[in-house]
């Protein structure tokens with residue numbers, strides 16, 4: 155580049171497939187003043203050596219929509235831009251070697267069909283028609299997707315780049331960005347290595363595996379780590395006379411790509427090799443890493459057994475290239491919470507080619523609209539936490555994360571590596587009591603308590619889980635006696651200052667001018683009426699409110715609150731010293747009164763709070779319940795939590811006290827139809843669609859979502875509903891199961907659990923009807939859910955299936 159421009163609307167850092175796709179999509183939606191800087195040559199990072207597989211089958215609906223968009227775009231990209239991409243619609247074939255994998259494939263096929271993706275379940279013999287010479291030993295079935303394909307990653311990137319240039323973008327190679335220019339916590343431009351500064355309204359970091367270190371110099375958390383990623387290409391194979399679909403045998407961690415008469419064999423091995431621990435070399439350009447045949451050999455042996463012709467084929471290329479992986483194997487997209495107008499798109503976990511179209515499109519829309527164009531929580535950068543950025547954490551986790559793509563995507567699967575990052579003050583006590591721990595946002599939480607002879611760790615299924623009966627025991631106690639929950643993972647924030655009330659009135663759906671010691675359940679809303687967070691708020695003083703949010707959403711919630719607190723001149727403080735224990739069940743009140751000697755607890759009304767003293771410890775008692783029983787949340791200083799826990803255990807025995815975990819909590823909340831942010835609720839869901847109309851006070855003076863909510867139809871056309879399978883031998887639902895009304899698909903489940911108090915398979919679902927989702931419409935029609943290809947009649951209702959009049963928590 156001779157002379158860089160002085161300013162641009164959007165600057166993109168990185169000329170891999172992701173940066174070029176973002177540039178292309180920005181120009182497509184009218185943002186033409188785009189400048190992309192690439193430190194070396196386009197594609198010279200990871201993109202150039204990708205295998206180029208383009209698949210559409212993903213584990214969740216939003217990821218499926220994005221992958222589907224990419225596959226459709228690739229069909230047309232060369233026509234749009236005039237640059238050949240090499241895209242071929244080859245189809246793909248995935249085989250299962252065990253029943254659980256087949257179940258997973260059938261569940262994914264059901265989801266794919268819900269999006270009109272052609273996906274056929276096939277027998278092992280059918281597979282032979284697509285892949286002659288394949289050894290189908292152990293194979294028990296599979297799926298075939300005719301619309302999957304493969305592309306040439308370099309040509310596809312160049313097509314994006316050409317399209318972007320045609321739309322007005324400037325692409326500058328051999329131009330390294332040294333750092334961001336930041337003013338008032340906002341990215342306002344970049345400084346090049348050569349010294350020039352260019353100002354911009356928005357900066358996008360799409361620097362592949364370089365992104366983490368680049369971000370770190372500005373204190374931005376971008377947890378990704380490179381790992382070695384291998385494939386080999388054979389000499390021509392005699393029987394490869396025509397194109398074959400891509401073949402995946404995930405149970406052997408391998409994929410097979412037809413490559414112009416040769417075979418490309420790649421793998422997602424279970425114990426990967428992290429790379430680049432001391433940084434990514436500055437001079438890396440179209441480079442590869444040293445071979446490691448010993449590492450690849452066991453996979454090759456399996457492949458020879460699976461496709462015996464491979465034994466005779468010479469190896470033309472053994473390739474080892476680096477790719478970035480994230481702690482949860484999902485990429486990182488969106489505006490960085492630390493710096494306004496800094497957007498990121500990185501950490502593509504070896505699916506960057508097939509994700510490029512979708513990710514580029516939604517990021518471009520996000521930049522233009524100032525908010526995500528669809529639910530992108532799966533990949534939102536705000537789900538990450540600073541502890542994940544440590545070298546040690548990433549190194550450990552990367553061993554595991556590369557293999558996740560082909561590992562079974564079990565419901566409730568737990569990571570094996572990099573655990574115990576954040577611990578409850580009760581951690582040792584919980585473990586001593588048999589807790590099986592599960593991690594959310596690095597926080598170890600009790601999932602379920604194992605009896606003396608029980609051990610559930612690492613045992614997963616799509617059917618009835620091994621912990622089913624243990625969870626039943628806990629739910630019996632919640633309903634019949636009393637149960638104690640460790641809820642210390644829920645963050646508590648204090649919003650204080652003279653304008654705290656004004657701030658909350660602006661962002662909450664509810665009227666927040668409540669009495670001191672009153673608690674409300676409300677949502678934090680955006681100006682489109684979408685739900686940004688689902689919280690309970692206690693007014694602890696005239697000018698102070700304590701806000702309890704979710705564990706997984708802690709960073710996102712804090713970011714939203716902080717941004718608004720600043721605008722209203724009040725202060726947000728994360729009260730990290732506090733933690734909550736939940737005492738739930740019909741005996742909870744009696745136990746509490748015994749514990750405290752303070753009989754005013756007995757008279758504490760529902761949704762009210764008080765403070766008292768237990769054994770010299772100050773305790774705040776909030777009367778509310780997420781499990782639908784009489785219950786109390788006890789807030790104490792973390793240093794006092796163990797004493798309180800022991801005290802409760804000792805006094806609770808005669809009351810039949812049990813410890814209960816998050817599986818039981820989830821079961822109970824599902825029976826009550828309580829929503830969960832991230833599954834049922836998103837920033838695209840309005841409270842009316844969520845069935846949370848009671849949480850909106852449209853009569854209060856102007857608030858952030860008022861005009862958006864007022865404009866909505868009285869009866870929503872899309873709504874969350876409670877679903878129960880009618881049959882006794884019902885399968886367990888997970889999420890994203892399609893719902894049918896008289897045979898027509900009307901929606902998908904958003905979360906699911908077994909309801910132990912009522913013995914039914916339950917879900918929350920989002921369904922749509924152009925005439926409005928009304929009670930009569932639900933009552934007059936016949937509904938079914940499809941699970942793994944099989945349809946089951948369901949009951950659908952607005953009311954909870956358990957205690958619909960909510961008398962139990964008020965008793």
Ligand SMILES: Cc1cc2nc3c(=O)[nH]c(=O)nc-3n(C[C@H](O)[C@H](O)[C@H](O)COP(=O)(O)OP(=O)(O)OC[C@H]3O[C@@H](n4cnc5c(N)ncnc54)[C@H](O)[C@@H]3O)c2cc1C
Nearest residue numbers: 168170172193199200201205206207331362505506507508
């Ligand atoms: C062996 C292998 C096989 C793969 N196969 C597939 C596949 O079949 N299908 C699939 O979907 N994916 C596949 N992938 C993954 C895919 O290649 C990546 O996810 C994708 O290329 C990532 O693109 P990117 O643009 O994020 O990163 P990159 O391609 O690495 O691009 C980032 C660019 O940013 C530039 N840059 C960094 N810092 C700066 C700076 N400060 N200033 C200017 N420029 C900068 C770099 O030079 C680089 O060119 C494979 C990966 C590997 C390693």
